[in-house]
Amino acid sequence: MKEALNLIWFKRDLRWQDHAPLKLAIADGLPLLGLFIFEDFNSQDPSWSLRHWQAQYHSLVDMQATNKEAFNGILVLEGDSHEIFSEIAEHCVIKGIYSYQETGEDLSYQRDKKLTKLFTEKGILWKELEQNAVQRGRRNRAAWDENWRNFMSQDLDKPNLPAWQYCRPSVKSHLKSKFGISTLLQKRLKNWPTNFQKIGESAAQFRLEDYLTHKIYRNYGAHIGMPHESRSNCSRLSPFFAWGNLSIRQVYQRSIRELENSPFPRDLRAFISRLHWHSHFVQKFEMEESMEFENLNPAFDSLQKETKPALVQAWQNGQTGYPLIDACMRAVKETGYLNFRMRAVLVSxxxxxxxxxWQEGASFLAQQFLDYIPGIHYPQFQMQSGCTGINTIRIYNPVKQSLEKDPEAKFISEWLPELRELPLAFKHQPWMMTAMEQSFYNFELGRDYPHRIVDIYESGAYARDVLWAFRKSAWVRNENQKILVKHTTAIRDPQQRSKKIMQP
Incomplete structure (x- = not known):
């Protein structure tokens, strides 16, 4: 006789705590099989890279280390999710599948539509729960801020892990024999570069407590824009959000408790506001799935830009001749991390x-980010590229940013060793060196470090003139109104909105 069971499908929610689907699945009382699938379609996704799978793998390793007994109920598989669920349905009676809703790329959306059809045909109920206050099916932002605050203030969902009823061992052994992770893939996933920050629920909880208890956030406002200082003074929680090692709600509630007696309330409030910001942008992507490929404001489709592969390649390789740009690119490729301002500078x-x-660089940078979240990445890429029509056009001067955000060139010296021995002024602007100075420092521009691939003052002026003129067109302004109606709330006063967000 086929065994009746439920499934709990883990995706970007790799943790034991504050996990609503897991809590409900265990409470249902039926035998429960947990699944995590390294899915085939990721290899077709230009935004995906090995480091993303490695982050998920090591998050699973951490879950196993912290609760071996509960992890015995989870199978980690490799393959096509449709085939795997079909196989389970052939050998078991699936009563329900529990998971979080996923705001992912188009490939994951197409997968979900295919699975919805399969589950409907099989009479299987798929219970997808809201995650991080992002709501499916919304047409506008009416009362969205209030919903976010209410969601964040609810009690954490604590699964009763000891009550987990395991399915028959034969089910797991059959699936593992057919869809188990290959030895080759497992070998690649086990490698975790030393330059990457630790991942998993344990590391996430430790970092959160360390950040708040030791008041590391006290310099949040001052250092958030600085590429060197931000690596230690920002929360560094974003990879944990990306793979679900922490929920936004866990961090929000812990931060609100800290705020009650914090000697640095201004910095902490700024940090908390970023949690709201996170959900806001994911909600935007949830409501605008085409943002992965198309301009949010379709009027910008007519803005002509000629693709120049050599320039894109130099940007990707950190060989533009502008030290801050090149240091940022080399740092993110090596470590998977870059602070928000420097990401904006790269895109600009x-x-x-x-x-x-923007499409020329979006997938490439997504591959580098250890904290890649589609709902953050694509809206931000479009915003920084200046093609939304509703956001201020920011054309960052990389020299000015270098002098202001890395005044002692600590970041540049760390990631551009070829400039390390130069005087401070030349680390920021090596093209200012005379031939005699280059000879004195045994340094040759074009040999040791590339010439500038573009004159930023000419190109910046051109972009500024074109973009500001373009956004004044009737077409752009008409589309702007549609975007604002759909994606903004009635509260336009930032201070008033901030007060509502901070209410416990």
Whole structure:
């Protein structure tokens, strides 16, 4: 006789605590099989890279280390999710499948539509729960801020892990024999570069407590924009959010408790506001799935930019001749991390100074980010490229940013060793060196470090003139109104909105 069971499908929610689907699945009382699938379609996704799978793998390793007994109920598989669920349905009676809703790329959306059809045909109920206050099916933002605050203030969902009823061992052994992770893939996933920050629920909880208890956030406002200082003074929680090692709600509630007696309330409030910001942008992507490929404001489709592969390649390789740009690119490729301002500077340089479409760099940078979240990545890429029509056009001057955000060139010296021995002024602007100075420092521009691939003052002026003129067109302004109606709330006063967000 086929065994009746429930499934709990883990995706970007790799933790034991504050996990609503897991809590409900265990409470249902039926035998429960947990699944995590390294899915085939990721290899077709240009935004995906090995480091993303490695982050998920090591998050699972941490779950096993912290609760071996509960992890015995989870199978980690490799393959096509449709085939795997079909196989389970052939050998078991699936009563229900529990998971979080996923705001992912188009490939994951197409997978979900295919699975919905399969589950409907099989009479299987798929219970997808809201995650991080992102709501499916919304047409506008009416009362969205209030919903976010209410969601964040609810009690954490604590699964009763000792009550987990395991399915028959034969079910697991059959699936493992057919869809188990290959030895080759497992070998690749086990490798965790030393330059990457630790991942998993344990590391996430430790970092959160360390950040708040030791008041590391006290310099949040001052250091958030600085590429060197931000690596230690920002929360560094974003990879944990990306793979679900922490929920936004866990961090929000812990931060609100800290705020009650914090000697640095201004910095902590700024940090808490970023939690709301996180959900806001994921909600935007949830409501605008085409943002992965198309401009949010379709009027910008007519803005002509000629693709220049050589310029894009230099940008990707950190060989533009602008030290801050090159240091940022080399750092994110090596470590998977870059602070928000420097991400914006990279995108601005690509789209404004190099005058390339945002699509030329979006997938590449997504591959580098250890904290890649589609709902953050694509809306931000479009915003920084200046093609939304509703956001201020920011054309960052990489020299000015370098002097202001890395005044002692600590970041540049760390990631551009070829400039390390130069005087401070030349680390920021090596092209200012005379031939005699280059000879004195045994340094040759074009040999030891590339010439500038573009004149940022000319290219920046051109981009500024074109973009500001373009956004004044009737077409852009008409589309802006549609976007604002759909994606903004009635509260336009930032201080008033901040007060509502901070209410426990």
């Amino acid at each position: 340089f690509l789209c404004h100074q190099l005058w390339q479409n």
